[in-house]
Amino acid sequence: MKKHTLYKIFAALLVIFVITACSEEKMNEIDTNPNSPTDVPLSLLMPQVTIDIPVTVSGIDLSWYSSVFVEHTTGAHAQLRGADRRTAEINPTMGNNQWNAFYSSVIPDLNVIIEKTGPEGSEPGRFVHSGMAKVMKAYTVARITDIWGDMPYTQAWQGSSNRAPEYDTQEFIYTQVLQQLLDEAIQDLQTETVYNPGTTDLIFGGDVDRWIKTAYGLKARYLQRLSNTGQYDAAAVIAAANNSFTNREEEFTFRNFTEAPTGQHPWYQESNLRKHHVFSQQVYDLLNDRNDPRLPIWIAPVAGTEDVINPAQNGAAENDQGGTIYSKASSNVVYPTAPLEMMTYEEVLFLKAEAYLGSNMADAKENYVAGITSAMERWGIEEADIEAYLADEDILPAGDLTLEHIIKQKYLAFWLYNPVEAYNDYRRTGFPEMTNVIGPPPHRFPYPQSEYDSNSENVPLGPESIYNVKLWWAL
Secondary structure (H helix, E strand, O other), X not given: OHHHXXXXXXXXXXXXXXXXXXHHHHHHHHOOOOOOOOOOOHHHHHHHHHHHHHXXXXXXXXXXXXXXXXXXXXXXXXXXXXXXXXXXXXXXXXXXXXXXXXXXXXXXXXXXXXXXXXXXXXXXXXXXXXXXXXXXXXXXXXXXXXXXXXXXOOOOOOHHHOOOOOOEOHHHHHHHHHXXXXXXXXXXXXXXXXXXXXXXXXXXXXXXXXXXXXXXXXXXXXXXXXXXXXXXXXXXXXXXXXXXXXXXXXXXXXXXXXXXXXXXXXXXXXXXXXXXXXXXXXXXXXXXXXXXXXXXXXXXXXOOOOOOOOOEOOOOXXXXXXXXXXXXXXXXXXXXXXXXXXXXXXXXXXXXXXXXXXXXXXXXXXXXXXXHHHHXXXXXXXXXHHHHHHOOOOOOOOOOOOHHHHHHHHHHHHOOOOHHHHHHHHHHHOOOOOOOOOOOOOOOOOOOHHHHHHOOOOOOOOHHHHHOOOOXXXX
């Protein structure tokens, strides 16, 4: 009996030993969800980030609010109507979704690509992937600081080791971060490698030259943003721009939206489902007063009519979700597979025109005219109509060109899909003058509620600051 008991004890101990010996390895294997991998290959990361940039960074809430603030559109329903009327809709919740996406997914994914392609990463030597990630990271970081100002950067993305990162100044981001990221990107993209992302790059399909030109274009944009600071260098803007796009085919534009509901252009989805925006009086007047041939292409008659055109005054629009009172952007502009321009050839030309203003009026005018011409040709405007438009002294003066001339034309070229850059230019230059009957737009977006809830000791400004504290680079 005792012997039988000893055998049972021995057998039990043996089982325990075997289980203990294999438990750590086996239990880790058992406890791993195969549908939620911890190490994602570049072939899966690249499609995700190259759709995040046009949609999450460029295409949704921040763009829609900026459009109303800069009067590209008028808010005629729900939150956007409230924002247009400067009501409680302008609050710390309006940017929550994108702030959280930037800090929890977009930039972490880009950081993973950069780390994986480094010398100690799991997929080293993939310099094109790394260069692309750095271009997209610079673009995203710039979007954060241009919308909110100071931002967590050097202490961000550290996980549980730092859940309350301090904020870096916008001056630091512009002078120490953006240009370095873009310079590194250009170096990576120019480094010889056999690896190319190919079709997993949903923006350029692995076209390295276009990524390099995009990096130079963004360098020019962010250098020009410093025009009100002691850091401004017009010659550097021109040098960067000269290495950027030489035609519209090269520009930083997403052209891979689909007809499928989940793959449609975000502005089309907004227009089709939420229907918050209508055509603004501001844009209508800038076009109509100068016989701009783009007006009939851009504007749609009021719904249910064949020819009634009725733009809406910012700050005074009635509720019109159904589009039965006001005109909207036409289906020439807003459709499921419309291209989404993130940086265009004409923007590069206007950047050069502005940078030349103080030193070479002939070159300023040449680039200004080329910018208008490209912006018109984008919509199929005939050469004779472009010449007639440029014959207007208000458009192309016989004397000196002014900053107001350039920014107004740039403002129109940014319509409809690049309102954040129009908002940036307005805050930097004061042009064009806003017409909202209630008052000017806020200088910045309020920091997200999530930051006030979890990192309040580091958030530099309260929500009330949006109307009385300008960005570092602003006029």
